[in-house]
Amino acid sequence: MSDALKVADLSVHYATREGALQALRDVSITVPEGQIVGVVGESGCGKSTLINALLQLLPENATIPAGRITLQGEDVTRANARRLRQMRGQEISVVFQDPMTALNPVLSIGRQMRDIQYRQPGRRAEKDRRSAEMLARVGIPDPVGKLAAYPHELSGGMRQRVAIAMAALMRPRVLIADEPTTALDATLEVQIIELLKDLQKEIGCAILFISHHLGVIAELCDRVVVMYAGVAVEEGPVADVFLRPGHPYTIKLIECDPGRLKEKVADLPAIPGSLPDLTDPPPGCIFQGRCDRATEICATPPPRRVQHPGHWAACHHAKPEGT
């Protein structure tokens, strides 16, 4: 099985008045063909920077001091503008968080979907037929009629389906989903998750699914990467990471989810403290300032301790299973 997307030791810095803000540090993520890999993390963990780096859409003050991003064997960080334009939307595409702003409000759905196929041969009618087929596949009623509709005529859930249809239209090898259910209600969230699952099976793409919602990740993904303050702190198969987390941050994060507490508690768990200053991150472990297991050794870079085959945690104190 080959890898659809591979991020190796990627660092991204932003130039600011206070100095270089180290938004991502040595992040490695592998998305094998046909798998769904989740990235979970809270505000400020670097999720958005990661997506922008994958698409090479970083703002001007960003630099990539180290690392490689390979999309089907090709280094994206070295691709020229023309090649990047070929890739985006065709080989790698994104479903954004907010379906209200992801679509162009002044163009009809059909026109926007036709535009995506600009590289495809075929007549306009042929392209519209493909668009309508994809709309039907994502569960939009009256797909042919909807081609003439404008985004404001659709509800939030329908718009997110259209955004997914657009992202999947060119059958990309990698689909990035950036919190695609956050702006939606609970009953719609479930519909969208089921849709992504079906679509993944059907067009066989790899999905990088980014979310802060542990429940959604647990339900949808094969593997999960946990990020904190620009660092990947743990990675493994979803069931392993959720049932036997190794990194103190992952353990705390799962504990904090009130959904797992089936009895009323007087004091809900929380992680005291706040994110470290990323212009001057502490040496060693990034989580040490908020960690109750922190000791002197945590000021040195933490090793990746293997918990199980395929499951590691970057922590001095993480112990492998059974020891």
Next chain:
Amino acid sequence: MTAPLLTLRDVVVEFPAVRGLKALTTAPEKRNVRALDGVSLDVASGETLAIVGESGSGKTTLARAINGLVPLAGGTVHFDGMALHEGPDWHAVRRRMAMMFQDPVGSLSPRKTVRDLILEPFAIHGIALKNRRGKALDLLADAGLGPDFLHRYPHQLSGGQARRVGVARALALTPALVLADEPTAGLDVSVQGEILNLMNRIKSGHGLTTLIITHNLNILRHIADRIAVMYLGRIVEVGPVERLLTAPAHPYTRALMAANPEPDPTARRERIVLKGETPALNARPPGCEFHPRCPVARADCAARVPQLEPSETGGRVACHYPLSRESLHA
């Protein structure tokens, strides 16, 4: 049980659907949409009632109707001995009823320091303070913030800290009722626990009555005594929190609770995925408004409008064929 602090009867709120000249050519019954359509509720002194429902179900409109930010088109609201539907002295009402708005940073004026923001309620109500700094420090301490926050501006606060300032402001005048609109919206899970603990602690300390509006189902068990579930501007089920979470009687409540993805990869999923989306307010289905999406709807559900009636599972439910405890495990 003591007399309710807040009583709503058949509250109706309408918004104009068409404006200007077009309204003249539109049939009168189509000029407005009903965002709230006959909501009745009692909130007892000291209890926490959570209002849940999806976007457009009327949760926020309900809170706004209670504190007079939108006019009532019908019904009555009584609060703390005052009839709010009869044009009360809102200044006096709002001294007893505080609102926490949804957006923690956006609800704070960007040009004021935390100190000014916290003392603003006293200025608005013309209350002289002997020791302004001391009062501000006390309120900050209650909200779990240290003295170094006094001179900060909202943009220098994280979401959780801004939410704490919102809590301090809401509690400044020791109100009887707090209306909290999505108190956990936009907060990370590692922070939301702290805010909810803070609210719980203050609630028991001050004997506060709270109405919490939320779509975060995970927190209900930990903050609420009772839950009211809204759909299309009506209450479809209301009851004690554990009952609604474990034995919902309305099919919509059950679907809503089951829709919540759990962070347990081994959990068994027996979920009813609802078809379609919430209908628009100007296209309310006839009969039971949930029937087009209801997995157990029968023929007469489209004909008769269900009323809120006592349910077998201990609350009140608006459904012709409510689910029983047995059917949950069938």
